Structures are given as structure tokens and as C-alpha cells.
Amino acid sequence: MAASTALPSQEAHNPFASIIQFVPGVLLLTVVGLGGKFIEQSVNGYAKAHHLVIPNIEYVLWAIAIGLLIANAVTIPKIFLPGIATYEFWLKTGIVLLGARFVVGDVLKLGGISIGLVALEISGSLILMTFLGRLFKLKPKLTSLLAIGSAVCGVSAIIAAQGAIDADDEDSSFAIAAILTLGAIALVAFPLIGHALHMGNNAYGLWSGLAVDNTAEATAAGALYSDAAGKVAVLAKTTRNATIGFVVLGYAIYWAGRGQAERVQNKAAFLWNKFPKFVLGFLVISLLVSVHVFSNEQVGALANLSRWAFLLTFAGVGLRTNFREMAKQGARPFIVGALGEILIAGLTLGLVVGADAIWKL
Amino acid sequence: MSEENKAAVAATRLGLSLDVWAVITALLLALLIRVGVLKHVPW
Numbered sequence: 548m549a550a551s552t553a554l555p556s557q558e559a560h561n562p563f564a565s566i567i568q569f570v571p572g573v574l575l576l577t578v579v580g581l582g583g584k585f586i587e588q589s590v591n592g593y594a595k596a597h598h599l600v601i602p603n604i605e606y607v608l609w610a611i612a613i614g615l616l617i618a619n620a621v622t623i624p625k626i627f628l629p630g631i632a633t634y635e636f637w638l639k640t641g642i643v644l645l646g647a648r649f650v651v652g653d654v655l656k657l658g659g660i661s662i663g664l665v666a667l668e669i670s671g672s673l674i675l676m677t678f679l680g681r682l683f684k685l686k687p688k689l690t691s692l693l694a695i696g697s698a699v700c701g702v703s704a705i706i707a708a709q710g711a712i713d714a715d716d717e718d719s720s721f722a723i724a725a726i727l728t729l730g731a732i733a734l735v736a737f738p739l740i741g742h743a744l745h746m747g748n749n750a751y752g753l754w755s756g757l758a759v760d761n762t763a764e765a766t767a768a769g770a771l772y773s774d775a776a777g778k779v780a781v782l783a784k785t786t787r788n789a790t791i792g793f794v795v796l797g798y799a800i801y802w803a804g805r806g807q808a809e810r811v812q813n814k815a816a817f818l819w820n821k822f823p824k825f826v827l828g829f830l831v832i833s834l835l836v837s838v839h840v841f842s843n844e845q846v847g848a849l850a851n852l853s854r855w856a857f858l859l860t861f862a863g864v865g866l867r868t869n870f871r872e873m874a875k876q877g878a879r880p881f882i883v884g885a886l887g888e889i890l891i892a893g894l895t896l897g898l899v900v901g902a903d904a905i906w907k908l
Numbered sequence: 909m910s911e912e913n914k915a916a917v918a919a920t921r922l923g924l925s926l927d928v929w930a931v932i933t934a935l936l937l938a939l940l941i942r943v944g945v946l947k948h949v950p951w
Contacts, residue, residue, distance in 0.1 A: 639927060639930035640933050640934045644938070824927040824928050824931055825927050827931065828930070828934055835938070840942065849937075849941060849949075851951040852941075852949050855949075
């Protein structure tokens with residue numbers, strides 16, 4: 548993970564200082580994202596001018612690749628780190644705006660199918676990761692974090708669970724590193740598998756949203772396949788994210804029952820605190836579009852704003868993926884994570900293929 | 909503390925969580941588009 552940066556003490560009282568610290572990193576995200584877009588257009592323009600037939604490599608891959616190259620070739624100066632971390636903010640803003648590309652009927656249909664599949668995926672992932680963690684004799688709380696991270700939504704879920712189950716920082720770092728490494732591998736593997744199996748956009752998007760753990764990587768894995776698949780991947784992943792409170796609450800109650808975490812006093816407040824609010828924003832925008840609050844041109848503008856937000860997100864995915872830092876975390880959590888993820892990817896692929904056969908996704 | 913955590917903490921210092929800021933930003937942008945301040949967003 549990224550190195551730590553000391554924050555000046557006056558920032559606690561000065562909101563503008565807090566905002567200014569993000570500017571260099573956000574500018575870097577913009578340059579990397581625009582660089583990806585520029586390369587895509589240049590390659591396509593060259594191929595067209597020379598009548599070459601080459602596969603279209605989307606800006607998503609270029610932006611991630613440029614980010615990866617920078618992050619792993621040089622040490623990124625600390626001044627950029629807070630701004631790079633805002634990719635999470637752009638991701639969530641992009642997801643809310645993406646609601647413009649779904650009318651409520653789509654959300655109900657695909658979201659309904661997603662809910663059923665998400666329930667199966669979460670149950671399977673929790674059981675599988677717990678079994679593997681015990682088999683490889685990982686620390687019980689590290690096993691819990693890996694299970695939560697792989698079942699629900701990667702880094703956010705691990706961070707949410709760390710406090711709730713009173714896990715060590717070290718366990719949390721291990722689990723996050725494993726989830727991020729596997730997410731980076733999924734970015735390459737998933738589109739290749741999807742194309743090899745000739746999966747449709749909806750089926751592939753659903754699979755990415757169900758199987759890739761971190762929201763940014765799930766969005767990128769979907770977008771790498773196609774724009775339409777990226778849209779569905781976000782919907783499926785958002786459905787998974789919505790369950791975060793319930794899963795973390797279950798683990799908090801389990802560890803509190805063993806006297807190794809604080810008891811949850813107010814379960815409703817706990818659930819609301821952990822609930823990802825951007826899911827509600829996504830539904831609000833989708834509802835507004837469905838009742839024609841926006842013209843067609845305005846819906847197009849909202850969709851494009853969402854793409855710009857995702858552009859910064861994908862640049863951030865590359866820039867914050869540092870393989871040297873990940874390698875320092877040790878092999879065992881990674882092996883458990885990798886085994887679990889391969890099995891979960893197979894399980895969810897089976898679920899999606901089955902759903903596709905039944906509902907014609 | 910990771911940079912992701914710091915971004916979340918900095919957002920919280922401004923009074924709201926990162927999630928809520930993202931929703932507010934998106935809804936504000938949607939409002940600007942609706943009232944015609946942002947007429948065309950190229951891609």
C-alpha cells in the first residue's frame with residue numbers, strides 16, 4: 548500500500564487545507580486518464596488511416612497501464628498520494644451518475660437477478676474463505692477479513708470490518724493486499740476468459756460484478772470488455788456493496804460473542820452507518836431519468852460525466868497498484884485469497900451461465 | 909493509515925462521509941445539467 552503522509556495539524560480546523568492537499572494527485576489522475584484516452588484515439592486513428600484491422604484497446608486499459616508503469620517504475624512523491632486516493636470518491640460519483648443509464652425497469656430486472664446471485668455468491672464465498680483460512684492456519688480475524696473482502700466489496704468492506712471486529716492493522720493490510728493483487732490479476736484474466744467463452748455483455752458484466760472484489764477493479768474489468776458490460780458490472784457490484792452492513796454486523800456479533808470485539812449496541816444505526824450511501828444516489832438518479840426529469844441530451848451529458856469520473860478512477864487503480872509493496876505482505880494470505888478467488892470465479896461463472904440460460908440475460 | 913483511509917478521514921473532517929460527498933457532488937452536477945448551466949458534456 549501507499550506510504551504514509553503526515554497531515555499538518557491545522558488541517559483539522561481548515562477545510563480548505565484538506566482540499567488543497569488533493570490537488571496534485573487529482574491533476575496526476577487527470578493527466579494519466581487523458582493520456583489513456585489520447586493513446587486509444589491515436590492508435591485507432593493510425594489504424595484507420597493505414598487501413599489496419601487491429602483490436603480496439605479501450606482507454607481503460609491504457610489508463611491503468613500508464614498508472615501501473617508509473618507506480619512500479621518510480622516512487623511516487625508523497626505530495627501526489629492524497630489526491631491519488633481520491634479515486635474512490637470519483638468511483639462513487641461515477642456510479643451515482645451512471646444511474647442515468649439505467650431506467651428503473653432495468654434496475655429491477657438486472658438488480659433482481661443480481662440480488663439472488665449475490666446471496667448465493669456471498670454465502671459461498673464466506674464458507675469457502677473460512678474453510679481455506681482454517682486449512683492454511685491463518686489467524687482467525689485475518690480469515691474473517693479475507694472472507695468479508697472476497698464476499699462483499701474488497702477494501703471498503705475490510706476497512707469497515709476492521710473496526711467492527713477489532714482486528715489488527717497488520718491483518719487488515721494483509722487482507723487488503725491480497726484482495727488488490729487478485730483484483731489486478733482479474734483485470735487481465737476476466738476479459739480474456741469472457742472472450743474465450745463468447746459471453747454476452749450482460750452475462751460478462753454480471754460475472755465481473757459478482758466475482759471481482761474491489762469496486763474499482765470490478766468496474767474496470769467490466770469496462771475492459773465493453774461499455775455495456777461495464778454498466779452491468781457496476782449494477783451487480785453495487786448490489787453486493789449494499790449488503791456490506793449485514794455481513795459486517797454478522798461478524799461483529801460473532802466476535803463480540805467470543806469476547807474479542809465490542810458489542811453492537813444499536814444494530815439499526817450500525818447498519819445505516821455501514822450502508823454505502825452512493826447506492827441511494829444511484830437509485831435517485833435512475834428514478835429521475837425514468838420519470839423524464841432529464842431530456843435525452845441531458846441524460847447523455849450525465850452519462851458522459853460518469854465516464855469522466857471513471858476515467859480518473861481507472862488512472863487511480865493503476866497508480867495505487869504497487870506490486871513491490873504487495874509482495875512484502877507475504878505469500879500465505881495471497882495463496883488463500885488466490886485459491887478462494889479462483890473457486891469463487893468458477894462458482895459465479897456457473898451461476899451466471901445458469902441465470903443466462905434461464906432468463907436470457 | 910492508508911491513503912484511502914486518509915481521504916475518507918479528510919472528507920469526514922468536512923462534516924460528511926466520502927460516500928455522501930460523492931452523492932452530493934453527483935446530484936449537484938445533475939442539477940447543473942437540468943437547469944442548463946452545463947449544456948453539453950463531450951466525451
